[in-house]
Amino acid sequence: MKKELVELKINGRRHELAIEPSKLLLDVLRQDLDLTGSKRGCDDSSCGACTVLVDGVPMMSCTLLAASCEGQEVTTVEGVAEHGALAAIQRAYGDWGGAQCGYCTPGFMMTVKALLAANPDPTEDEIRYALSGNLCRCTGYSQMYEAVRAAIQAEQKGREQGVGSRNPS
Numbered sequence: 001m002k003k004e005l006v007e008l009k010i011n012g013r014r015h016e017l018a019i020e021p022s023k024l025l026l027d028v029l030r031q032d033l034d035l036t037g038s039k040r041g042c043d044d045s046s047c048g049a050c051t052v053l054v055d056g057v058p059m060m061s062c063t064l065l066a067a068s069c070e071g072q073e074v075t076t077v078e079g080v081a082e083h084g085a086l087a088a089i090q091r092a093y094g095d096w097g098g099a100q101c102g103y104c105t106p107g108f109m110m111t112v113k114a115l116l117a118a119n120p121d122p123t124e125d126e127i128r129y130a131l132s133g134n135l136c137r138c139t140g141y142s143q144m145y146e147a148v149r150a151a152i153q154a155e156q157k158g159r160e161q162g163v164g165s166r167n168p169s
């Protein structure tokens, strides 16, 4: 199939790529850009291992045409670190043993990032609903939920400290 030039913005960097119009975002990330954090677990939008953020919204990159993302901001797990430091969810996964084989971990992290950006203080039900599209074959869900709760607390503490340092009293 004839290739076309597509400009994608991934993790803050612009990439001009010659790709087939039918190429999936997951394949462009993994094959053309060597961003192999996003995983292929099913290929039919049922496992969430390929989740990336497109303009902040979690999307399954295994069923998303790369060309359709032109002009949008794509964030992968490689872009989750904040100012060179691990994001709260990455630290919490390490602290709580949230990853077993780790295959599902990038997808979970992207979903959690989107959840906390939209709702910094989610209820247990809201967390479970948000993560319901991400599956873990190792089934270590309890550690993952502990990690998510720890990340929420860490982000809340960070915000309180940020507010405190701006308003010393």
Ligand code: FES
Binding pocket: 039, 040, 041, 042, 043, 044, 045, 046, 047, 048, 049, 050, 051, 060, 061, 062, 063
């Ligand atoms: S690989 Fe995309 S949802 Fe499973």
Ligand code: FES
Binding pocket: 098, 099, 100, 101, 102, 103, 104, 105, 135, 136, 137, 138, 139, 140
């Ligand atoms: S940690 Fe192995 S699939 Fe989730």
